[in-house]
Amino acid sequence: xxxxxxxxxxxxxxxxxxxxxxxxxxxxxxxxxxxxxxxxxxxxxxxxxxxxxxxxxxxxxxxxxxxxxxxxxxxxxxxxxxxxxxxxxxxxxxxxxxxxxxxxxxxxxxxxxxxxxxxxxxxxxxxxxxxxxxxxxxxxxx
Numbered sequence: 858x859x860x861x862x863x864x865x866x867x868x869x870x871x872x873x874x875x876x877x878x879x880x881x882x883x884x885x886x887x888x889x890x891x892x893x894x895x896x897x898x899x900x901x902x903x904x905x906x907x908x909x910x911x912x913x914x915x916x917x918x919x920x921x922x923x924x925x926x927x928x929x930x931x932x933x934x935x936x937x938x939x940x941x942x943x944x945x946x947x948x949x950x951x952x953x954x955x956x957x958x959x960x961x962x963x964x965x966x967x968x969x970x971x972x973x974x975x976x977x978x979x980x981x982x983x984x985x986x987x988x989x990x991x992x993x994x995x996x997x998x999x
Contacts (some may be wrong), residue, residue, distance in 0.1 A: 861972045863929075876965045883907075888961025889915060889950035940992075955981065 879887035892908045895901020901908050923930050935941065952958040955977050957966070962981070966974015992998045 872960065872964055873968070876960065876968070879911075880965065884967045885963050888957050888965065890949075891956075891961060894953065931958035937998070940998055951981065951984070 873930065876887040879885070889912075892901070892911050896905060896908050896912070948958075957974070957977060959978075959981070962971075962974040962977040965971075967978060989999075
């Protein structure tokens, strides 16, 4: 088995473990977009410290772990920053429309057999596939 597959498996296990710990510790679903959204729109003032710590850990942990275990890591991300920014904004809008993201609907929702999480996951995977076909194969942007 290729190491990339093993690293993907390890990453998936860590995300699932993080979701379980968050649910057991807080009694809430680990939805990153909802946690960040509560900081941005002010609805999460009561738990702002917890939310900020979660987002900081979400960003810092992969950076630290990749520096320790995979300092030579490369990505195939486009060099066109306009595409990266547009993609980020579209993902943000999509998570607000869907009332959740891949961690909330995909990881936590499917593991709880939530019909809403399963349906949302099916639709955002299909939308992502369609956008890949459109932007890579038809428009040649990425």
